[in-house]
Amino acid sequence: MGKWHDDHSGRKWYDVFTVAGLRVDVIQPGHVLCSFTVPPRLANAGGRMHGGAVASLVDLVGSAVFFAGGSPTTGVSVEITVSYLDAARANEEIEIEARVLGIGGTTGCVTVEVRRKCTGEVLAHGRHTKYLAVSSKL
Template sequence: MAELESVRKSVEKTCEPHEFTVDSMPTRFIEPVVMQGLKVHRVQRGLILCSFTVPPRLLNTGNTLHGGATATLVDILGSAVIYTMGSLATGVSVEISVSYLDAAHLGFVGVAPMVATGPVALEVVAFPVTTTFSKDYNEKAGRKPSQRRHFPTERNTEEIEIESKALRVGRAIAVASVELRSIKTGKIIAQGRHTKYLTLQSKM
């Protein structure tokens, strides 16, 4: 069936222009890809407070922060806050849950379709601001005009606040909460909970 084939193609990312770049990345590259640019403002017992400007590399098809990136932030920061409680290890994940309550936007909804002849400003459809568009990036990726990526300028990106709290750190189980909020509006973007099994220290 045609619709099943389209599903397969959307999931199986082969023969893509970026395939070589992805395969050449070093091992354990997921954390720096997601965490690059995160700023830590406070670390105390049971609490980590950060801010993060949503970068274009973490967008989904709707031009908002990808849900997988949000889950990764919950994973990493939920583990990190366990260390603030004096734990020597953060153990292994038992469960991660995320409630997505709002979108972390980049300051626009869409752009008017056009073919770029260089780095140009594009008019935003929904808001009276502009975004920029890299001709070099799209040409290297072999994108057709209808497939080209539109990147927001830094001044239009949304900054979010991330608060990670240790809810419980026992001998065997630790539970942390991670909340993402829009700094501009105060709206909660996502709430996550990370449960970890702490490997018991040997008494020998």
């Protein structure tokens, strides 16, 4: 397969390819704000951020906000939706902000906004519902 694949396999590959450079700016109970400069490797042929990369950030930051609220787990995704309104360009700085909408019983729901950092223009809006596994008391 080659050295690049050998050095970047599994989780390490995901970290290097997709989320390297993600910065956590604010972390509070129920709220996480990150910033990210879109690397060219995450852009499509038109030079705009690939929708799959946006969905990955919605998943990742949307999961992290549960930890910020004190949950012992990030849970298991039940549903992720993303509405794409515009696209960031390669080398453009964006913000990803997640907030807990609610946690009830064994499920939780968060909202995630992806914005152009310089203008605040919303590029994508995501919603992430998770099953928050309950550990056995036996």
